[in-house]
Amino acid sequence: MVNGFAPATLQEALAIRAAQDVTPYAGGTDLMVENRRGVSYLFLSKIPELRQITVDDTCVRIGAAVTFTEALADERVPQIMRDALAGIAAPAIRNAGTFGGNLGNGSAKADSVLVEFALDAKLRLVSLSGERIVPVEQFYLGRKKLDLHSDELIAEILLPKTGWENYYYEKVGGRNALAISRVAFAGVLRMENDRIVDLSAAFGAVADTVLRLKDAEGMLIGKTVAEAKAAKEAFLSRYEQDLTLTRGRVSAEYRKAVCLRLLQAFLEKFGI
Amino acid sequence: MNGISFTLNGREVTYTGSAADRLLDVLRRDYGCTSVKCGCKEGECGACAVLVDGVLLNSCCVAMGAVDGAAIVTMEGYCKTERFAVLDRAFADLSAVQCGFCIPGMVLAAEALLAKNPHPTEAEIREGLSGNLCRCTGYNAIVNAVENAAKEGNGLW
Known part of the structure; x- marks a missing residue:
């Protein structure tokens, strides 16, 4: 085909990828919005x-x-x-x-x-x-x-496969369908013997990449729920201080406020 | 150089243009399928929705190279089916069409939904049509029409 390759196997696809200047194409939903001129696609969906x-x-x-x-x-x-x-x-x-x-x-x-x-x-x-x-x-x-x-x-x-069962996910968009995230949050808490052994809090759509503050997450690890509750204020202010957000479709201030509310809702879901 | 071969409303065709061309543009320009409407070219409105191997896709977000070997159905072909006749009647009975621009995509979205789920709840209908914007009707008439079509067309889907 003109301006495209449709390999049948991964091996074939890798050979084309190595030898040609091609753009990998899977679903097309982002690429076709850009609709670049003169591009050659490597079709991967088959x-x-x-x-x-x-x-x-x-x-x-x-x-x-x-x-x-x-x-x-x-x-x-x-x-x-x-x-x-x-x-x-x-x-x-x-x-x-x-x-x-x-x-x-x-x-x-x-x-x-x-x-x-x-x-x-x-x-x-x-x-x-x-x-x-x-x-x-x-x-x-x-x-x-x-x-x-x-x-x-x-x-x-x-x-x-496991370890994600205690989670909180929320997407804030302009409407229910067809909405790009203004702020999105995914948090996971893992408990063993009544202690937090792992915590992740990820923020989407608020900066150049998805944000996680690993040092801040560590503040609650090893704690019981009661101990985590006592450390909650310091935990939240750490995020308030360290989350560096950019302006996008909405202001950085709005994003920051929503991020902190979502983080709080995540903790509250698990009694913290 | 081989072309891109697919069936369009049951007819075998071969496209020899660029694999990077938009399915939406090719359907309208090269094959005269003007039921496929261009609303946004961003996958945000559903007016260009077609069925590709029975799956609802926004044709503005599909490159020609991705439809090699596929079976594509647009309203030009779908309007000859019994299922369409049921949807057509239901939309007419409830005045679910005003300007009509969104309707080809809306009807194909209804077809895709009913093919998978012949007796959807109202919430499932709203979800099934959630990618199709209509600026005239306020949606309720359309949702009711799909609900009626599911009842009237019992056994067709």
């Missing part, structure tokens, strides 16, 4: 290796060309992710949009990427010379800035 959801001992592995509609209907996909997917745009967009595309577009407003940050997801990147497994926070560096080599493709998103 490659079986990229279209599967599989589960191993520790991970749910989602192929980069799996659509949001497909993942929404799959009970093996963590519920926190499915909550986020249900809030993306509308059916016709979810029928096309993919996990790899949401990542590859390099926007901090990508709702599936926010959950990947909250779950410490890893990405499997492949090329003819092998593969790399990269934590999402090391992959997603800033607006349109990704740690993806010019011969690589995103193959899979690896989500933890």
Whole structure:
């Protein structure tokens, strides 16, 4: 075809990716809005290796060309992710949009990427010379800035099978459907023997990349709920001080206020 | 150089233009499918929705290279079906059409919904049509029409 390649296998796709100047195309929902002139697309949606959801001992592995509609209907996909997917745009967009595309577009407003940050997801990147497994926070560096080599493709998103059950997810958009996130939040709390052993709080759509403040998260780790409650004020003011947000469709002040309210709602959901 | 082959409303066609062209533009310009409306070119309004292998997609957000081998249905083909006749009657009975610009996308969204879920609740209908904007009707008449079509067309979906 003119200005495009439609390989049948991943191997073929990687050979084309290495040899040609191509833009990987999965669902097209972001690329076609840009509608770049003179672009040559590498169509990935028919490659079986990229279209599967599989589960191993520790991970749910989602192929980069799996659509949001497909993942929404799959009970093996963590519920926190499915909550986020249900809030993306509308059916016709979810029928096309993919996990790899949401990542590859390099926007901090990508709702599936926010959950990947909250779950410490890893990405499997492949090329003819092998593969790399990269934590999402090391992959997603800033607006349109990704740690993806010019011969690589995103193959899979690896989500933890368990550990996400205590979660809080909220998206604030201009309306229910077809809305880009103004602020989105995904938080996960893991308790063992009445103590917090892990806490993540991820903020989407408020800066160049999804934000997590690991030092601040650490303030509540090791504490019981009662101890966490006592430390809550200091915890929240740490976020108030350290969250550096940019202005977008809404002001930085508005974003900051909503971020703090969502963080508070997350804690309150678990009695903190 | 091979072209991009697909079926359009049951007819086999081959497109020899760029794989990066928009399906929306090609359907209107090269194949005369003017029921496919261009509302926003951003995937935000649903006026250009078509069925690709039975799946509802906004044709403004689909590149031609992605439909190689696919079966595409637009209102030009769908209007010849029995299911359409039921939806057509229901929309007319309830005056669910005013200016009509959103209606081809709206009807195909209804088809996609009913094909998956023949007896949807009102909430499911609203969700199924949530990607299709209408600036005239206020939606209620459309939602009621789809509800009626599901009842009247019992067994068709």
